Structures are given as C-alpha cells and as structure tokens.
Amino acid sequence: MTGMQTAAQAMVAATARLRAAGVDDPARDARVLLAHAARIEASRVTLIAPEELSPEISERYDQLISLRAIRVPVSHLLGEREFYGRGFRVSSDVLDPRPETEALIEAALSEPFDHVLDLGTGSGCILVTLLAERTSATGVGVDVSEAACLQASANAVKHNVQERIDIRKSNWFDGVNGAFDLIVSNPPYISLGEMNELSPEVREHEPRLALTDEGDGLGAYRHIAAGAPDFLMPGGRILLEIGPTQAAQVSALLDASGLTDIRIIPDLDRRDRVVGARMPG
Numbered sequence: 217m218t219g220m221q222t223a224a225q226a227m228v229a230a231t232a233r234l235r236a237a238g239v240d241d242p243a244r245d246a247r248v249l250l251a252h253a254a255r256i257e258a259s260r261v262t263l264i265a266p267e268e269l270s271p272e273i274s275e276r277y278d279q280l281i282s283l284r285a286i287r288v289p290v291s292h293l294l295g296e297r298e299f300y301g302r303g304f305r306v307s308s309d310v311l312d313p314r315p316e317t318e319a320l321i322e323a324a325l326s327e328p329f330d331h332v333l334d335l336g337t338g339s340g341c342i343l344v345t346l347l348a349e350r351t352s353a354t355g356v357g358v359d360v361s362e363a364a365c366l367q368a369s370a371n372a373v374k375h376n377v378q379e380r381i382d383i384r385k386s387n388w389f390d391g392v393n394g395a396f397d398l399i400v401s402n403p404p405y406i407s408l409g410e411m412n413e414l415s416p417e418v419r420e421h422e423p424r425l426a427l428t429d430e431g432d433g434l435g436a437y438r439h440i441a442a443g444a445p446d447f448l449m450p451g452g453r454i455l456l457e458i459g460p461t462q463a464a465q466v467s468a469l470l471d472a473s474g475l476t477d478i479r480i481i482p483d484l485d486r487r488d489r490v491v492g493a494r495m496p497g
Contacts, residue, residue: 253277287416309363313341335401340368358386402457403436441469450497
C-alpha cells in the first residue's frame with residue numbers, strides 16, 4: 217500500500233483483493249482483520265473509518281489480507297474461534313471448532329454426567345465446553361497429535377477447567393483407562409474421495425489427520441465402536457459427530473458392538489449430525 221490511507225479506504229481495497237481471490241464474505245473478513253490489525257473490537261471499526269492508518273497498522277493489515285487472500289482461515293489469523301459462547305485458541309494444528317458441533321454439546325448436556333472421555337480432542341472445544349458447563353464433572357481428552365494436546369491444555373487453562381481435565385497423547389483408547397459415563401468424539405469422517413471437494417481454507421490449512429482417515433471415512437468409527445464398551449459404565453452414553461450421510465453406517469457399527477438406544481440427532485440445518493447410543497445395564 218502506498219501513501220497514507222484512511223481505514224475506510226484500506227477496507228475497500230482489502231475487500232476488492234479478497235473478492236478477487238474468491239473469498240466468500242470479503243467485506244466481513246476485511247472488517248474483522250482491520251479490527252485485529254488495529255487491536256480494537258470489530259464493532260469499533262466504523263469509528264476509525266475516517267482516520268488515517270498508522271504505517272504500523274497498515275503493514276499489519278496488508279500482511280493479514282495477503283494471508284487471507286491465499287485462503288488462510290480468519291480464525292487462524294485471529295488465533296481464536298468462538299464456540300458455544302466461548303473463545304477457543306486455534307491454529308493449523310487443530311480442527312477449527314464449528315457451529316454444527318454444538319449439536320453434540322446440547323445432546324451431552326441433556327442428561328447428567330460425571331466423567332467424560334473425549335476421543336481426538338483437538339482444540340479441546342468439546343471437552344472444555346462440557347466441563348465449563350457442568351462444573352462437577354471431570355474429563356479425559358486424548359489426541360494422537362502432540363500439538364493438539366498442547367492447544368487443548370491451553371484452552372483448558374483459558375476457561376479455568378485445568379484442575380478437572382486430563383489431556384493425554386494417545387491413539388484412540390490406547391492410553392485410556394478407567395470407566396466413563398459419557399464418551400464423545402468428533403473424529404475424522406471425510407472419505408479420501410471427498411477431500412478434493414473441500415474449500416482451500418479447510419483442505420490446505422487444517423490438519424489432514426483430523427479431516428480424513430485416508431479411506432472410506434468410517435475408519436475412526438470402527439475403532440471407537442469396537443473399543444467403547446470396554447470404557448463405558450452400565451447405562452453410560454456415547455455421542456459421535458458424523459458426516460450428514462453416515463448415520464446408518466455409524467448406527468450399525470454401534471449396534472454391532474452391543475450398544476443400545478441408538479438415536480440420530482440433527483443439527484440446526486436439519487442434517488444428521490450426531491449418533492448417540494447407550495451401554496446396556
């Protein structure tokens with residue numbers, strides 16, 4: 217950017233750049249990133265619109281817009297994403313928390329639980345939210361990624377649940393012991409064939425390990441369904457986020473492992489989003 221620009225001029229130019237790069241909502245992103253560059257609340261951007269941007273803010277903004285133009289997700293540029301009313305630290309090491317996962321939170325909170333296991337915890341958004349909402353509960357979160365474990369631990373501290381949470385590096389149930397009255401997971405469920413249909417934001421900037429099993433998209437569910445009965449208390453529940461076409465197959469896997477009371481829960485868009493089941497007893 218040359219010469220001194222007002223915030224409004226910088227936003228117009230940034231919006232045009234992002235639109236040309238194929239970004240979905242260029243004006244919103246230009247505004248949010250300007251607020252971040254200027255270190256102000258997004259709602260205050262209109263107040264600085266007529267003011268000239270300092271070279272320092274202008275340079276920071278230019279850099280953010282350049283990264284967004286190559287489709288780095290806004291959440292990674294901000295370092296945070298909102299989930300169930302709380303801000304979670306995110307990075308390219310973990311899957312971005314998504315609003316549809318709140319269907320799993322609602323289902324979990326619809327009944328009491330004391331001891332919860334989160335398989336493939338990632339940013340920790342599911343487990344940390346459940347412990348923040350249910351202050352008497354404790355939880356274990358496992359992830360095969362060391363970086364994800366660090367991110368989840370940071371989010372546990374951020375939301376003050378670190379005393380009630382145990383984050384471990386583990387491949388599914390390998391490092392888990394004990395029994396739980398609730399098991400939750402949002403595992404990688406995108407099949408290898410579907411990976412190319414994802415947006416560049418997701419395909420190129422989120423951890424592949426958290427997106428796909430490099431197979432038919434059901435590999436994680438086979439593991440979880442087979443292992444869950446060994447870790448569920450009698451009457452305990454399991455809740456799994458699924459892709460919208462996977463309800464029948466995931467239900468069949470849970471049924472085959474002896475779990476009962478299988479139900480399918482839609483998200484706000486009425487798409488199948490969560491499969492729930494219960495340990496008999």
